[in-house]
Structure formats: C-alpha cells, structure tokens
Amino acid sequence: xxxxxxxxxxxxxxxxxxxxxxxxxxxxxxxxxxxxxxxxxxxxxxxxxxxxxxxxxxxxxxxxxxxxxxxxxxxxxxxxxxxxxxxxxxxxxxxxxxxxxxxxxxxxxxxxxxxxxxxxxxxxxxxxxxxxxxxxxxxxxxxxxxxxxxxxxxxxxxxxxxxxxxxxxxxxxxxxxxxxxxxxxxxxxxxxxxxxxxxxxxxxxxxxxxxxxxxxxxxxxxxxxxxxxxxxxxxxxxxxxxxxxxxxxxxxxxxx
Amino acid sequence: xxxxxxxxxxxxxxxxxxxxxxxxxxxxxxxxxxxxxxxxxxxxxxxxxxxxxxxxxxxxxxxxxxxxxxxxxxxxxxxxxxxxxxxxxxxxxxxxxxxxxxxxxxxxxxxxxxxxxxxxxxxxxxxxxxxxxxxxxxxxxxxxxxxxxxxxxxxxxxxxxxxxxxxxxxxxxxxxxxxxxxxxxxxxxxxxxxxxxxxxxxxxxxxxxxxxxxxxxxxxxxxxxxxxxxxxxxxxxxxxxxxxxxxxxxxxxxxxxxxxxxxxxxxxxxxxxxxxxxxxxxxxxxxxxxxxxxxxxxxxxxx
Numbered sequence: 001x002x003x004x005x006x007x008x009x010x011x012x013x014x015x016x017x018x019x020x021x022x023x024x025x026x027x028x029x030x031x032x033x034x035x036x037x038x039x040x041x042x043x044x045x046x047x048x049x050x051x052x053x054x055x056x057x058x059x060x061x062x063x064x065x066x067x068x069x070x071x072x073x074x075x076x077x078x079x080x081x082x083x084x085x086x087x088x089x090x091x092x093x094x095x096x097x098x099x100x101x102x103x104x105x106x107x108x109x110x111x112x113x114x115x116x117x118x119x120x121x122x123x124x125x126x127x128x129x130x131x132x133x134x135x136x137x138x139x140x141x142x143x144x145x146x147x148x149x150x151x152x153x154x155x156x157x158x159x160x161x162x163x164x165x166x167x168x169x170x171x172x173x174x175x176x177x178x179x180x181x182x183x184x185x186x187x188x189x190x191x192x193x194x195x196x197x198x199x200x201x202x203x204x205x206x207x208x209x210x211x212x213x214x215x216x217x218x219x220x221x222x223x224x225x226x227x228x229x230x231x232x233x234x235x236x237x238x239x240x241x242x243x244x245x246x247x248x249x250x251x252x253x254x255x256x
Numbered sequence: 257x258x259x260x261x262x263x264x265x266x267x268x269x270x271x272x273x274x275x276x277x278x279x280x281x282x283x284x285x286x287x288x289x290x291x292x293x294x295x296x297x298x299x300x301x302x303x304x305x306x307x308x309x310x311x312x313x314x315x316x317x318x319x320x321x322x323x324x325x326x327x328x329x330x331x332x333x334x335x336x337x338x339x340x341x342x343x344x345x346x347x348x349x350x351x352x353x354x355x356x357x358x359x360x361x362x363x364x365x366x367x368x369x370x371x372x373x374x375x376x377x378x379x380x381x382x383x384x385x386x387x388x389x390x391x392x393x394x395x396x397x398x399x400x401x402x403x404x405x406x407x408x409x410x411x412x413x414x415x416x417x418x419x420x421x422x423x424x425x426x427x428x429x430x431x432x433x434x435x436x437x438x439x440x441x442x443x444x445x446x447x448x449x450x451x452x453x454x455x456x457x458x459x460x461x462x463x464x465x466x467x468x469x470x471x472x473x474x475x476x477x478x479x480x481x482x483x484x485x486x487x488x489x490x491x492x493x494x495x496x497x498x499x500x501x502x503x504x505x506x507x508x509x510x511x512x513x514x515x516x517x518x519x520x521x522x523x524x525x526x527x528x529x530x531x532x533x534x535x536x537x538x539x540x541x542x543x544x545x546x547x548x549x550x551x552x553x554x555x556x557x558x559x
Contacts, residue, residue, distance in 0.1 A: 058433050059432075060432055060433065084433065084435045085434075087433070089429070091427065091429040091430060095429055097285070100483075101477060101480060101481050101482055101483045102422070102481070102482065106422075110423050110426070110427070113423055113434050113436065114434035114435060118420065118436075119416055121419065148481075
C-alpha cells in the first residue's frame with residue numbers, strides 16, 4: 001500500500017482549468033491530478049474537449065482560468081514554459097501537410113530541435129538517435145522516403161519516433177491510434193508500455209472504449225467537465241461511461 | 257557596364273531574391289498572399305511618400321513593409337473569426353488597401369513619378385537610368401545595389417533560421433510545443449517578403465514579382481522532395497527564366513517583364529507535364545499501371 005502511494009505521485013496537476021474559444025466553454029472547471037509513471041487515457045465523446053485539454057496543458061491554447069503545474073524529476077520548477085524539452089507533444093497526424101517536401105528521417109530529427117536550440121544545426125548525434133528510434137518503430141527502411149508515400153499507420157509511427165527522440169519525462173499524445181493498422185497499434189502500445197517501465201508519464205487522447213482496460217492504467221473521463229478520474233479498474237465503470245456519453249449534457253456554467 | 261548586361265543582372269537578382277521567400281510561401285499554402293502583399297505595399301509607399309516628399313527615402317521601404325505585415329495581419333484577423341475563408345479574406349483586404357493607394361496617387365500625386373502603370377508592370381528597361389552615385393562616381397544602377405542588399409538579407413535570414421522555418425512551416429503545433437514561436441517566424445518571413453516585394457517591384461512591377469515568387473517555387477516543388485533542393489532549384493529556375501525571357505524580349509522587341517512572366521509560366525507548364533516523379537504524364541501512367549495490376553489480380557482470383 002505504501003509503495004503504491006509513492007508510485008502514484010502526480011506528474012501534472014490541473015486546477016480549475018477552464019477553456020473557451022467563443023462564448024461557450026469547451027472545458028469547464030477541470031481539476032485533476034495526472035499520476036506519474038502511468039499510462040493515462042483521456043476518454044470522452046467528440047467535442048468533449050479532449051484535444052483541447054492536452055493543448056491547454058502546454059499553452060497551445062490559453063485557458064480562460066485555472067492553473068497547470070508540471071512536477072518533473074529533473075527540476076523543481078513546475079512551469080511548463082521553462083521546461084518545454086521535458087514534455088513531448090504528439091499532435092494528431094492529420095494536422096500537418098504530408099505533401100511537405102521532406103524525408104522521414106528529417107521529420108524525426110525535428111523532435112530534437114528543442115534540444116538543439118535556435119540557429120544551430122542538427123548534429124550526427126541527433127541523426128543517430130533519430131535512426132535508432134526509427135528502428136524501434138519499425139520504420140528504419142523508410143528513412144529516406146518522402147513523407148507523402150507513407151500510409152496512415154506509418155505516419156503515426158514516424159510521429160511517435162519524433163516524440164521519442166525528445167527524451168522527455170512526459171508524453172502527451174493526441175489520438176495516436178486514429179486511422180492506424182493493427183500492426184502499428186501493437187507497436188505503439190508496446191512502446192508506450194516500455195516508456196512507462198522507464199518511469200515516463202504518458203497521457204493519450206483515446207476514442208476506442210474497448211481497448212481502454214487492455215492498454216491503460218488510468219482513465220480521465222471528460223465531457224466538457226470532468227466526469228471521473230482514477231485507475232481503470234475503479235473508474236472505467238458502466239455508470240461513469242454512460243454519464244460521459246450522455247446526450248443531454250447539463251451546462252454547469254449556466255447554473256447559478 | 258552596358259545597360260543590356262545591367263538589365264539582365266537586375267532581373268536575375270530580383271528573380272533569385274523573390275524565389276527564396278517564395279518557396280516558404282508556397283509550402284505554407286500562402287501563394288495568393290504574395291499577390292496581395294505585392295499590391296498593398298503600394299499604400300505604404302504612397303503614405304510614406306506623402307510624409308517624406310522624397311521618392312528615394314528609405315522610409316518608403318519601412319512603410320511598405322509595415323503595410324505588407326498589416327495585410328497579413330488583417331486577413332488573418334478576419335479569417336480567425338471563422339466567418340470567412342482565407343482566400344475570401346485576402347479577396348477583401350487586398351483590393352481595399354490597393355485601391356486606397358490608387359485613389360491617393362490619382363488624387364494627390366498625379367504629377368509625381370508614381371504612376372499606376374509602372375506599379376503594375378514596372379519597366380525593367382528603365383532600371384539602368386537610376387544610377388547609384390557615390391562621391392560623384394557612377395558605380396552602377398540603384399536597383400542592383402538595393403536588390404543585392406535584400407538578397408544578402410534573405411540569405412542570412414534563411415541561413416540562420418532554416419531549421420526553424422522548416423519546422424514552423426511543417427508542424428506549427430510541434431514548433432510551439434518546442435519553444436519556436438510560429439507567429440514570430442511567420443511575421444519575420446512576411447516582413448522580408450514585403451521588403452523584397454518593395455525592392456523588386458520598383459524594378460520589375462508587381463505582376464512580375466508575383467510570377468517570380470510563385471512560379472519557380474511551384475515548379476521546383478514538382479521536381480524535388482527536399483526543401484533545401486527546392487530552394488536551390490527555385491533560385492536557378494528564376495535566374496534561367498529571367499535570362500531566357502530577356503533574350504526573347506530583345507528578339508521579339510516586346511516588354512521584358514511581360515516576356516519573363518510568360519517564360520516563367522511556360523517552364524512551369526513543361527515541368528508540370530514532364531516532371532519524372534510528380535508530373536502529369538507520370539501520374540497518368542502510374543494510374544494506368546495500377547488499374548492494370550488490379551485487373552490482373554482480380555482475374556487471378558476469379559480463375
């Protein structure tokens with residue numbers, strides 16, 4: 001019991017996070033602790049604010065209210081802005097132009113840019129690491145290919161390799177299993193579990209309810225507001241899932 | 257230096273200077289923005305001229321760059337409301353700012369050398385008349401020097417920020433999460449596009465600036481899968497189009513800028529049709545092969 005207490009220290013602390021693009025909030029008053037060294041799924045229906053939640057953690061979207069603190073191992077500074085290299089973010093792979101004139105290896109090396117810093121060029125070491133990670137995701141043969149020639153699953157594996165070269169403490173992934181083949185899904189989840197054994201924290205926006213118990217340790221159920229969070233065994237229950245996917249959500253921000 | 261050589265040198269300098277930022281505009285899906293910027297900067301030039309009353313004042317470039325950025329900013333402001341598409345926002349802002357400039361010129365500056373024809377089509381043939389004189393010595397044309405300075409600026413900017421430009425063009429979300437501000441680089445690039453456009457359009461007119469900024473980069477895009485090669489090929493193609501266009505314009509005794517723009521279009525068409533990996537013929541051939549192999553596979557299955 002005590003061991004588990006220590007193991008389950010927090011990696012990311014959200015306090016009353018509220019995000020709005022227009023008049024209506026996309027996320028309302030979300031307070032939750034994301035545990036360190038665990039695989040956490042963020043689950044909810046379309047438009048529930050899953051991607052928004054991840055983006056607002058790393059300031060890609062400015063919250064209207066609330067705070068986010070990161071608890072890192074390498075530093076006591078809890079501010080994300082000062083420790084961007086310790087957080088690897090994997091956007092949805094549909095968010096980029098895959099006809100862009102660049103190669104697979106080049107895209108993976110981009111994950112090193114944060115470490116390399118302004119002005120400086122990638123070194124041999126960065127390319128070697130990129131090659132190593134491409135091997136890990138089973139894409140070593142594709143390193144000189146133009147990225148437009150990749151399938152959906154291969155694109156996602158390249159994105160994963162790009163996150164791996166960041167050598168971060170916390171990985172935030174937006175729908176990494178969307179539109180990928182079974183083989184890719186297997187490779188990705190295996191690598192995520194490997195990261196976990198290295199003590200990394202992984203947070204994944206996930207939409208396939210069936211695989212949640214098999215893939216994840218923890219789950220955060222959201223539908224604009226937090227419905228529930230905790231270990232999959234206790235939180236991923238029929239009642240809470242039904243509540244998350246209920247059609248007529250109440251609008252808590254309109255209640256007085 | 258004789259004027260024929262000078263004109264060609266200016267044309268090559270302008271085309272290379274335009275091709276480099278043009279590559280980034282094309283891969284960012286902003287080709288139409290060049291059209292807008294190359295026209296709206298006129299407003300900046302006109303307003304700066306009214307303030308300084310001097311056509312050679314460097315403030316003209318500052319004013320132009322300012323309006324160039326204003327153009328980008330305004331179109332994005334409208335686009336961000338999600339009430340209008342990006343091209344529709346450009347379609348509103350570009351004519352608005354440009355026509356204000358035209359009205360100001362026709363109303364208040366009718367007697368100055370700021371006529372609308374030369375703005376649109378420029379006149380390369382007259383470029384050698386603007387001399388750069390230092391201590392009473394004629395050391396060449398003004399356009400040659402201004403474009404050389406702009407070209408060096410561009411090379412430094414792209415050289416220093418190549419990695420950052422590539423990242424923010426390809427994946428702005430990742431760039432932001434790694435601490436490379438996409439907005440900062442975006443506006444830096446747009447400022448340079450505006451400055452380049454000002455320098456270029458005085459010599460060659462805004463139509464040719466658009467041809468220079470879009471033509472060679474889209475042609476190069478069809479020839480290579482690497483951004484660095486795309487930059488080199490664009491610059492080379494720009495220079496090639498300028499030289500061939502100039503020679504033909506001499507031969508046929510027609511507008512130099514017009515002929516260069518025509519050659520730019522023609523080389524694009526040729527590359528579009530014959531490019532080995534992304535060309536029209538290759539695509540048709542590839543689709544036919546694919547159909548054949550699929551048919552064969554189906555036949556094998558039914559046998």
